[in-house]
Amino acid sequence: MSETKSGEVRSEVRDRTLLITVDRVEKRNAFTPKMMRELAEALTRLDESPDLWVGALTFAGPHTTAGLDLPLFFGPGAARDADRTPEMVDPFALARRCRKPVVAALQGITFTVGIELALAADIAVAAEDARFSQMEARRGIAPFGGATFRFLQRTGWGNSMYHLLRCDEFGAHEALRCGLVQEVVPVGQSVARALELAAEIAANAPLGIQATKAAALEYVQHGEVAAVARIPKLRETLLATVDFREGLASFVERRAARFEGR
Amino acid sequence: MSETKSGEVRSEVRDRTLLITVDRVEKRNAFTPKMMRELAEALTRLDESPDLWVGALTFAGPHTTAGLDLPLFFGPGAARDADRTPEMVDPFALARRCRKPVVAALQGITFTVGIELALAADIAVAAEDARFSQMEARRGIAPFGGATFRFLQRTGWGNSMYHLLRCDEFGAHEALRCGLVQEVVPVGQSVARALELAAEIAANAPLGIQATKAAALEYVQHGEVAAVARIPKLRETLLATVDFREGLASFVERRAARFEGR
Amino acid sequence: MSETKSGEVRSEVRDRTLLITVDRVEKRNAFTPKMMRELAEALTRLDESPDLWVGALTFAGPHTTAGLDLPLFFGPGAARDADRTPEMVDPFALARRCRKPVVAALQGITFTVGIELALAADIAVAAEDARFSQMEARRGIAPFGGATFRFLQRTGWGNSMYHLLRCDEFGAHEALRCGLVQEVVPVGQSVARALELAAEIAANAPLGIQATKAAALEYVQHGEVAAVARIPKLRETLLATVDFREGLASFVERRAARFEGR
Numbered sequence: 142m143s144e145t146k147s148g149e150v151r152s153e154v155r156d157r158t159l160l161i162t163v164d165r166v167e168k169r170n171a172f173t174p175k176m177m178r179e180l181a182e183a184l185t186r187l188d189e190s191p192d193l194w195v196g197a198l199t200f201a202g203p204h205t206t207a208g209l210d211l212p213l214f215f216g217p218g219a220a221r222d223a224d225r226t227p228e229m230v231d232p233f234a235l236a237r238r239c240r241k242p243v244v245a246a247l248q249g250i251t252f253t254v255g256i257e258l259a260l261a262a263d264i265a266v267a268a269e270d271a272r273f274s275q276m277e278a279r280r281g282i283a284p285f286g287g288a289t290f291r292f293l294q295r296t297g298w299g300n301s302m303y304h305l306l307r308c309d310e311f312g313a314h315e316a317l318r319c320g321l322v323q324e325v326v327p328v329g330q331s332v333a334r335a336l337e338l339a340a341e342i343a344a345n346a347p348l349g350i351q352a353t354k355a356a357a358l359e360y361v362q363h364g365e366v367a368a369v370a371r372i373p374k375l376r377e378t379l380l381a382t383v384d385f386r387e388g389l390a391s392f393v394e395r396r397a398a399r400f401e402g403r
Numbered sequence: 404m405s406e407t408k409s410g411e412v413r414s415e416v417r418d419r420t421l422l423i424t425v426d427r428v429e430k431r432n433a434f435t436p437k438m439m440r441e442l443a444e445a446l447t448r449l450d451e452s453p454d455l456w457v458g459a460l461t462f463a464g465p466h467t468t469a470g471l472d473l474p475l476f477f478g479p480g481a482a483r484d485a486d487r488t489p490e491m492v493d494p495f496a497l498a499r500r501c502r503k504p505v506v507a508a509l510q511g512i513t514f515t516v517g518i519e520l521a522l523a524a525d526i527a528v529a530a531e532d533a534r535f536s537q538m539e540a541r542r543g544i545a546p547f548g549g550a551t552f553r554f555l556q557r558t559g560w561g562n563s564m565y566h567l568l569r570c571d572e573f574g575a576h577e578a579l580r581c582g583l584v585q586e587v588v589p590v591g592q593s594v595a596r597a598l599e600l601a602a603e604i605a606a607n608a609p610l611g612i613q614a615t616k617a618a619a620l621e622y623v624q625h626g627e628v629a630a631v632a633r634i635p636k637l638r639e640t641l642l643a644t645v646d647f648r649e650g651l652a653s654f655v656e657r658r659a660a661r662f663e664g665r
Numbered sequence: 666m667s668e669t670k671s672g673e674v675r676s677e678v679r680d681r682t683l684l685i686t687v688d689r690v691e692k693r694n695a696f697t698p699k700m701m702r703e704l705a706e707a708l709t710r711l712d713e714s715p716d717l718w719v720g721a722l723t724f725a726g727p728h729t730t731a732g733l734d735l736p737l738f739f740g741p742g743a744a745r746d747a748d749r750t751p752e753m754v755d756p757f758a759l760a761r762r763c764r765k766p767v768v769a770a771l772q773g774i775t776f777t778v779g780i781e782l783a784l785a786a787d788i789a790v791a792a793e794d795a796r797f798s799q800m801e802a803r804r805g806i807a808p809f810g811g812a813t814f815r816f817l818q819r820t821g822w823g824n825s826m827y828h829l830l831r832c833d834e835f836g837a838h839e840a841l842r843c844g845l846v847q848e849v850v851p852v853g854q855s856v857a858r859a860l861e862l863a864a865e866i867a868a869n870a871p872l873g874i875q876a877t878k879a880a881a882l883e884y885v886q887h888g889e890v891a892a893v894a895r896i897p898k899l900r901e902t903l904l905a906t907v908d909f910r911e912g913l914a915s916f917v918e919r920r921a922a923r924f925e926g927r
Contacts, residue, residue, distance in 0.1 A: 211913065211916055212913075212917065215904070215913060235893050235896060242564065242568045263560070263561070263564040263568060264561060264564050264565050264568065265561060277873060278869035278870050278873035278874050278877060279868070279869050279870070279912070279922065280870075280909070280912035280913065280915070280916055280922065281870040281873060281903070281906060281908040281909035281910070281911055281912025281913065281922060281924065282870070282873050282900075282903045282904065282909050282912065283873040283874075283876040283877045283880070283899065283903055284877065285896055285899065285900045287893070287896075289876075289877050289880035289881050289884070289892065290880060290881055290883070290884035290889060290892040291560070293818075293881050293884060293885070294555075294559060294560045294884075294889075295559040295560050295561045295562075296559060296844070297559070297818060297819040297820060297821070297844040298787070298815070298818045298819050298881070298885070299787070299788060299789060299819045299844055299845065299846065299847050300819075300844055300847060301881065302766065302787040302788050302878070302881070303788050303847040305877050305881070306766045306787060306788065306866045306869070306874055306877065306878070307862065307865045307866055307869075308865075308868075308869050309865065319844070320558070320559040320561055320562050320581070321561065322561065323561050323562060323565040338569065341569045341570075341571065342568045342569055344541075344570075345540035345541050345568070345569075345570050346540050346541070346542075346543040346544070349539060349540035349543060349544050349545040350540050350545075350568055352545040352551075353540065353545045353546065353551050353567050353568065354564070354568070356545070356551035356552060357551050357552055357554075357555050357560070357563065357564070357567070359552070360551070360552035360555060360556075361555070361560070361888065361889045362888055362889045362890050363888055363890070364623065364624055364625060364626060364888060365552060365556075365623045365624045366624050366625070368551065368552040369497050369549070372497060372547055372549075375545065375547065376544075376547045379543070379544045379545055380477070380544065382543060384543040385542070385543035385544050386543070387543055388541070388542035388543025388544065389473065389474075389477060389542065389543065391542070392473055392542055393474065398541065398542065398543060400543065504826065504830045525822070525823070525826040525830060526823060526826050526827050526830065527823060553822070556817075556821060556822045557821040557822050557823045557824075558821060559821070582820070582821040582823055582824055582843070583823065584823065585823050585824060585827040600831065603831045603832075603833065604830045604831055606803070607802035607803050607830070607831075607832050608802050608803070608804070608805040608806070610805075611801060611802035611805060611806050611807040612802050612807070612830055614807040614813075615802060615807045615808065615813050615829050615830065616826070616830070618807070618813035618814060619813050619814055619817050619822070619825065619826070619829070621814070622813070622814035622817060622818075623817070623822070626885065626886055626887055626888060627814060627818075627885045627886045628886050628887070630813065630814040631759050631811070634759060634809055634811075637807065637809065638806075638809045641805070641806045641807055642739070642806065644805060646805040647804070647805035647806050648805070649805055650803070650804035650805025650806065651735065651736075651739060651804065651805065653804070654735055654804055655736065660803065660804065660805060662805065
């Protein structure tokens with residue numbers, strides 16, 4: 142078997158959560174074009190399936206990823222990621238975006254696209270041994286997967302330039318301090334914790350959650366005026382759902398709601 | 404007296420500060436349409452009165468608010484907040500906005516619109532017992548009062564999604580960590596501290612302060628290019644004020660300035 | 666010598682870094698129009714020289730700056746900063762901007778334009794004795810050098826209003842907490858640390874670094890849609906550089922890259 146054929150991205154349904162696992166442990170999960178396409182397929186499934194409400198993006202073994210397997214993407218005869226088609230959800234959220242929330246679990250080496258995939262997700266959990274580096278400029282290029290502005294959306298201008306321009310390696314607590322990740326957990330618990338967070342999200346009305354993500358996206362894409370203008374339609378749509386009637390009933394009856402996503 | 408008639412929003416002038424108090428302690432300050440209209444009236448008064456330079460938005464009793472009294476806004480025969488007219492300042496800052504700074508004092512239960520009213524203000528102080536939850540999606544809907552983008556303006560994408568999507572309950576120190584509030588104070592001191600911060604602001608030139616808030620707003624509404632373009636007019640206007648002459652004189656004479664707001 | 670003639674801004678080449686030093690120690694580095702023009706000249710040199718890849722903006726003596734020497738800019742017969750021409754790089758990054766990264770070293774009194782010059786830079790290091798105050802509104806005006814939106818870009822709405830509206834004085838650790846600076850170092854080490862950070866940046870491919878800064882700027886100027894649209898051109902340009910070939914070769918050969926900036 143050719144080395145470039147190794148590696149896969151698996152998906153598994155856990156109640157309302159799609160558990161996605163990137164697995165090429167023998168190469169520290171360095172992405173091949175095939176793996177990137179499989180990840181796009183998994184996210185497309187999450188986006189399109191009415192029964193899946195949240196995604197957990199996880200990585201097998203001790204490391205998140207060493208990044209792209211560069212020669213396979215950029216070397217002579219590189220396939221690039223041509224296998225990925227524009228109709229699929231883009232794992233970097235630069236083209237078609239996943240409307241459902243995604244929680245990323247990070248550990249060990251988390252380089253280049255490892256950070257960018259987490260930035261394209263919504264919430265990130267890091268194990269204490271996580272080692273981050275957005276080091277593209279050390280290799281003569283720059284981040285092409287959205288880090289140039291998404292690092293900024295999470296951490297502000299100063300903190301993002303502090304890491305993007307130096308291409309330094311930094312740890313989980315620095316990532317927490319500056320807002321890149323939201324929780325630091327003991328080594329070995331990042332996946333389990335991401336699944337817990339996903340289950341928390343899945344307990345809420347999925348249309349309300351998706352509307353929240355869409356409204357926040359409107360703000361980063363078009364600014365506050367556009368985000369404000371979107372609210373009346375958002376309100377009208379959600380107030381007409383079955384889930385809102387259930388939510389109001391559960392409030393009056395002082396019980397947990399049972400949502401259906403419609 | 405019908406229960407829906409209970410609750411009021413009071414205002415009191417303290418030097419240059421309008422102290423606004425939301426009071427429906429027996430219902431943990433759950434907002435009625437009447438209370439929301441009274442809050443709009445108070446903020447309109449603050450915005451329009453030349454002698455009032457800062458607002459302090461406070462809540463009577465041990466809690467900020469349990470949120471909207473949902474059945475009164477959304478239930479059968481709900482009055483909604485039709486009493487509130489578009490000419491008034493919108494407490495959620497989605498329509499007409501208050502141009503004067505507002506400092507919010509939070510404590511105990513601070514749910515849904517409690518967070519959104521603080522987000523529509525400028526600075527927030529939380530007592531150590533504050534319990535935050537933006538839990539609309541637990542009830543089948545989503546935040547309609549601006550949290551979807553203002554939580555993000557304060558805390559970044561990761562931290563805002565961490566709380567908006569989970570609808571979790573979190574404490575004052577987590578709110579401080581992620582930038583939702585600016586100070587945590589002992590229980591019972593949130594209102595006093597908000598008044599102190601308001602007095603600090605009121606010691607400065609009110610036109611300069613309002614121009615600062617307006618310029619920051621321009622940025623979140625229209626981006627940096629628009630914010631830069633606004634500076635020459637801002638500069639020209641402020642340099643022509645009486646308060647600037649006083650400020651320059653006080654600088655030369657090494658004394659505190661006495662501003663008039665013109 | 667007239668007092669208004671004192672003060673200068675010096676530049677010195679240190680490998681790939683332009684070390685810029687603001688020096689008017691006897692007046693706590695209060696800026697004269699002449700010094701502001703010299704700073705613009707230094708930043709223009711940095712921007713235009715192919716051999717200079719990073720700037721370090723530093724201040725002689727125990728203080729960053731007391732701010733503008735107000736009477737010289739705004740008093741009777743003020744020259745303002747008319748000496749500065751629009752073709753030069755604007756130290757406040759409101760007009761022509763420096764495309765190369767700039768690291769600022771701050772210590773002691775860091776008032777008004779001291780903060781704004783650091784905000785117009787990319788990364789800031791503060792000595793433990795740094796004392797910050799954006800106090801323009803105490804003098805009857807407002808920040809005109811970009812603080813109204815750049816404080817917000819780094820620290821979020823709540824934290825920026827907390828300092829911009831109060832015009833309070835705050836220390837290095839508060840600046841670190843809210844994201845205004847990225848490191849706090851012992852007194853006397855701010856310049857040395859800024860030079861270290863500059864050298865770290867200069868080890869990376871300069872075109873990749875400049876592209877990263879430009880892409881982040883696109884986001885704050887025009888929002889995420891514009892930033893995403895810029896990526897294909899960015900990618901195409903960088904993949905065609907000599908430095909990328911070197912970067913890929915160094916990756917395959919497991920050695921450090923030697924970049925040329927083309």
